Amino acid sequence: MGIKLLSIKNKFVAKCLLLTSTLALSGCDDWVVMSPFGDIAKQEAFLINASTVLMLVIVVPVLLMTVWFAWKYRASNKDATYEPGWHHSATLETVIWTTPLIIILVLSGLTYVATHRLDPYLPISRIxxxxxxxxxxxxxxxxxxxxxxxxxxxxxxxxxxxxxxxxxxxxxxxxxxxxxxxxxxxxxxxxxxxxxxxxxxxxxxxxxxxxxxxxxxxxxxxxxxxxxxxxxxxxxxxxxxxxxxxxxxxxxxxxxxxxxxxxxxxxxxxxxxxxxxxxxxxxxxxxxxxxxxxxxxxxxxxxxxxxxxxxxxxxxxxxx
CATH class of the missing domain: 2.60.40.420 (Cupredoxins -  blue copper proteins)
Structure with missing residues (x-):
C-alpha cells in the first residue's frame, strides 16, 4: 500500500514539474523585458538580473538546506546528531546576519546608482x-x-x-x-x-x-x-x-x-x-x-x- 501511494505521489510531482516547466517556457518566446533593444531597457534588464542573482545567494542555500535538514534529521535516521541542549552558535549567528547585510548594502548601492543614472527626465548620456x-x-x-x-x-x-x-x-x-x-x-x-x-x-x-x-x-x-x-x-x-x-x-x-x-x-x-x-x-x-x-x-x-x-x-x- 505504501509503495503504491509513493508511486502516485511521484507521478503527481512529475506532472506538476512538467506543467510548471511548460508554463515557464511558454513565456520565453518573446521575453523582451530581459532581452530588449534599447540601451535604457538593457541597463534596466541588467539591474533586474543583478538583483535577482544577489537575492538567490540567500534563497538557493536556504531552499537546499531546508531539503537537506529535513532528510538528514528525519525520524528514521538514527545516526543524526541530536543535541536538545544546544542554544547558541557564534559562527551561525555571524553568517545569518552578515550575509544578508552585505547583500542589502550591495543592492542599495546598485539601486542608488541606477536610480540617478536611469532618471527618465535626464537626457541620455550615451547611445x-x-x-x-x-x-x-x-x-x-x-x-x-x-x-x-x-x-x-x-x-x-x-x-x-x-x-x-x-x-x-x-x-x-x-x-x-x-x-x-x-x-x-x-x-x-x-x-x-x-x-x-x-x-x-x-x-x-x-x-x-x-x-x-x-x-x-x-x-x-x-x-x-x-x-x-x-x-x-x-x-x-x-x-x-x-x-x-x-x-x-x-x-x-x-x-x-x-x-x-x-x-x-x-x-x-x-x-x-x-x-x-x-x-x-x-x-x-x-x-x-x-x-x-x-x-x-x-x-x-x-x-x-x-x-x-x-x-x-x-x-x-x-x-x-
Whole structure:
C-alpha cells in the first residue's frame, strides 16, 4: 500500500514539474523585458538580473538546506546528531546576519546608482554601451497623449501626428513628453525603456534610444477602463532613410489635418481604433491638451494660474 501511494505521489510531482516547466517556457518566446533593444531597457534588464542573482545567494542555500535538514534529521535516521541542549552558535549567528547585510548594502548601492543614472527626465548620456553620444546629434521630440482607448503621437519638429503607431530612427536620442487627455494611464514600450505614467493636466518625460531595427509592441500598463486591454500600438525602429520615408508617408495625406475640432472628436471613447495619420497639426495643440483648453471656451490652466498668481500678489499688496 505504501509503495503504491509513493508511486502516485511521484507521478503527481512529475506532472506538476512538467506543467510548471511548460508554463515557464511558454513565456520565453518573446521575453523582451530581459532581452530588449534599447540601451535604457538593457541597463534596466541588467539591474533586474543583478538583483535577482544577489537575492538567490540567500534563497538557493536556504531552499537546499531546508531539503537537506529535513532528510538528514528525519525520524528514521538514527545516526543524526541530536543535541536538545544546544542554544547558541557564534559562527551561525555571524553568517545569518552578515550575509544578508552585505547583500542589502550591495543592492542599495546598485539601486542608488541606477536610480540617478536611469532618471527618465535626464537626457541620455550615451547611445549604447560601446557607442558614445555624438556632439551634433539632435534629439527627436515626440509628444504623447493617452486617450480613451488609444494613443496620440505628435511630432512637433515635423508637424505631423499619428494614432497607435510611432517610429524613430535607431541610435538617435528620443525625448517623450507625456500627458493624458483623460484618466491616469501608463506609457510602456518594453523593448525601449521602462514605463512612465501619463496624467491629465501634467507632463511627464522620458528619454530613451532604440539601438536595433524592428517593430516592437507598446501598450498601456495602467488600468483605465474597459477598453484598456486594447490600448496597443506599434513602435518602429528604423534607419534614417526609413524614418524619412515614414514621415513622407504620413505627410502624403494632404487632407488629414488634426486641428482642435478634430482632436475633440478623436478623444471620444473608442476601442480598437485603427492606425491613423495626420499630415499637419493645429498650432499649440499639445499645449492646449496639456492645459485642458482645447475647447475655445475654456481658459488654459497655465493662463489661469498666471492670473491667480497676480491676484494673490495684488491681494497681499492691498493688505499691506
Amino acid at each position: 549604447s554601451e560601446d557607442k558614445p553620444l555624438p556632439d551634433n546629434v539632435d534629439t527627436l521630440v515626440i509628444e504623447v497623449v493617452a486617450l480613451d482607448w488609444k494613443w496620440l503621437f505628435i511630432y512637433p519638429e515635423y508637424n505631423i501626428a499619428t494614432v497607435n503607431e510611432i517610429a524613430a530612427p535607431i541610435d538617435r536620442p528620443i525625448q517623450f513628453k507625456i500627458t493624458s487627455g483623460s484618466v491616469m494611464n501608463s506609457f510602456y514600450i518594453p523593448a525601449l525603456a521602462g514605463q512612465i505614467y501619463a496624467m491629465s493636466g501634467m507632463e511627464t518625460k522620458m528619454h530613451a534610444v532604440i539601438n536595433e531595427k524592428g517593430v516592437f509592441d507598446g501598450f498601456s500598463a495602467n488600468y483605465s477602463g474597459h477598453g484598456f486591454s486594447q490600448m496597443h500600438f506599434k513602435f518602429h525602429g528604423v534607419n534614417d532613410e526609413g524614418f524619412d520615408s515614414w514621415v513622407s508617408k504620413v505627410r502624403s495625406l494632404d487632407n488629414q489635418t488634426l486641428n482642435h475640432q478634430g482632436y475633440l472628436k478623436l478623444e471620444e471613447k473608442t476601442t480598437g481604433h485603427p492606425v491613423t495619420y495626420f499630415s499637419t497639426v493645429g498650432d499649440n495643440l499639445y499645449h492646449d491638451i496639456l492645459n485642458r483648453c482645447v475647447d475655445a471656451n475654456t481658459v488654459c490652466m497655465d493662463k489661469q494660474m498666471h492670473l491667480d498668481k497676480h491676484r494673490a500678489k495684488n491681494a497681499v499688496k492691498h493688505k499691506e
